[in-house]
Amino acid sequence: MSFLMTLFWVVATALGALALGWLFRAVLVLATPANMARELRKAPLTASFGMLVILIYVVVALFAPLIAPFAESEVVGRQYQQWDSTYLLGTDNLGRDMLTRMIYGARNTVGIAFATTALAFFVGSILGLLAAVVGGWLDQFLSRVVDILMAIPSLIFSLLLLTIFGTSVVSLILVIATIDATRVFRLARSVAQGIVVMDYIEAAKLRGEGLWHLVTREVLPNAMAPLVAEFGLRFCFVFLAISALSFLGLGIQPPTADWGSMVRDNATLITFGDITPLLPAGAIALLTVAVNFVVDWQLHRASGLKE
């Protein structure tokens, strides 16, 4: 029986998610200008569900102080209290409100992960495209530097850099972005190498176009689809990297709320059959899935794939 119940809940959740997606899409279609609405109408339900989830996360992250019932690191009760009407999700190992920590965690973890991924993509793709377009010694130099950086296991390398530069949020973002930019560089370079041999690049060069125009107007628009897809994946990996570093004590420092360290801090509760410590992990998982739903849709659109 319990198996049937589980199955029922899984199916109900999936159907509920799709229904929410459908509702959200209908609202979006009404709320956006005509040409955007036409595209949105064609969006699959998974993608509109993904957009809804991302929107909720963004709202929660932006308005955290208004939504959260308590302050971020305020000790409000005894440790490990049960879920009740005051502490909706109970309290953590120091007696801080779990829901409040979750809401602030959205701001910190998602914000940092987003900033890191965006930085990694900005640097990595610009350098990768430059390497492919210019070629020659610049390509050799950049590619070999990237090879060297990639040769060092990323976790050890980030531990090393964080020990040297200290564990502030800024250095955390810079260190992970540097390491991730090497992967983006590789991808951007190989995609762009397929593009720079096209006749329209030759035509642009013969027209006397400058490097900046070549990279941003001729190559980048055609390299967008795989880069966007990679963005979705990278974003999730950055999450994991931050959580791993937090677990090792070099990530986001207490008392700042962070989903990764929240799992670790409250892990003992799992032994007693309490699912509270899994909620931050679930929040990460949900966002990851949502981001990839949207990215898949965009990729499908950009590449013109038929089903």
Place this chain on the structure above:
Amino acid sequence: MANDKTQEPLLTVRGLRIEGKSEDQWNEIVKGVDLTLHRGEVLGLIGESGAGKSTVGLASMGFTRDGCRISGGEITFDGIDLRNASAADKRGLLGKRIAYVAQSAAASFNPAHKLIDQYSEAPVVHSVMSRADAEADAVDLYRRMQLPDPEQIGFRYPHQVSGGQLQRAMTAMAMSCRPDLIIFDEPTTALDVTTQIEVLAAIRDIVEQFNTAAIYITHDLAVVAQMADRIKVLLKGEEVEEADTRCMLSTPKEDYTKSLWAVRSHARPEQPKPEGETPVVSVRNVTAGYGKVDVLQDVSFDIHKRRTVAVVGESGSGKSTTARVITGLLTPRRGEVLFDGETLPADYRSRSRDQLRQAQMIYQMADTALNPKLTIRELIGRPAQMYLGLKGKALEDRVKDLLNLIELEPEHYIDRLPSELSGGQKQRIGIARALAAEPKFIICDEVTSALDQLVAEGILKLLDRLQEQFDLAYMFITHDLATVRAIADEVVVMQQGRVVEQGVKSEMFQPPHHPYTELLLSSVPEMDPDWLSDLLASRAAK
């Protein structure tokens, strides 16, 4: 050949309708085509691209491309209903009793396996022959297809064999199970005229030897005249007419068929050769190459204002390399290029913006020559903006003028992407982009070879008109002598990086010829259905 029609036809297609999906809608692309094919008979399917030739050809195998579906009609192959046959039944037929030869053999062979391994696959899978028998059979068929060194050629990889040989190996492979029916989908379109002859002759022989029925799809009328017993003309998914080859060639009934036949008649009067005028472009004793190999050796020719110089030769003869030297993409080892009497810097990076502006290029594949993510406005506007400093309203007016020049309605097209245009329209955009720079000289690199004859005709006429209007000098790279006849004032014949003959067109098409020019000229297929047999006989006699 066309034998007694009393026996059961091998393939009958009745009222075939096929729909294709685009923009979430099903559109009919084949609208009720009938087709009957007897054993040993060759049917030619011709029409422009988009006429549904390939779709009909594939449907004769009970197959449709992704995003297409058969919505009506019946397909019967030797008593078997192919439309409703299960996938397993079809698998038993395809490759064994029905085979397919694709346009690009280079893209259809798996580059990771040897030719003979790919040859043996079908007979072994269909349990027709053992592996050893299949290999022995391959050597026999390679010999019949007149491939060089038939014992050993099967042990090469596809990239180690030339294009013409690969196309013959592909035909041999299709023959491996001795099928009753072969579909040839433009098998020689990608080949040079000189190679095309060998492939055509080999295909015709082998189809006759094994009494195989064939559907031969092409857009080249002269080719189909050599190959087919009957010809069926398709237009926009509908049959225009069908008749025996000789009937069709001598007395076409429908206006559309007549217009196809008339295409090759376009010819421009030759411009008189100017005396004492400085040529716009002058290539002087250029030797150039990649790595250690010299691709060009001592190439010289002049191009004058308002004149078209056609550079002809088969692939690998150095035509495109010459263009790369003129545009400055390849620095020559020796020699120089003069523009209006002044030496151009060898590397395009050291040329001034004005020098770059004066010489423009139009590419063979408009698909790869236009950035797919930019709109027509940006594509055409960019050179005008860069070279002439136009902005805002002036720029928009200039783009609209250019679109009018190339006969595209500005309001309709200005904000489209290249993917929303047909092949001919894309090529027109390529021309407009070159014109936007207001050049004196344009290199046209095989600009019509990817296009249908009627569309190509339109492009050639447009180029002619623009030359008149703007006093342009053209360098026209092509391997198609019919095009040369239509538009050239002077002809430069190249072979293996050397100019073997050059002169004004009227003299070039009169004997005596250089032996290579002779070979090129005699290889151009003619509408006469006996042309190939006569040619092969006369070459054998020599």
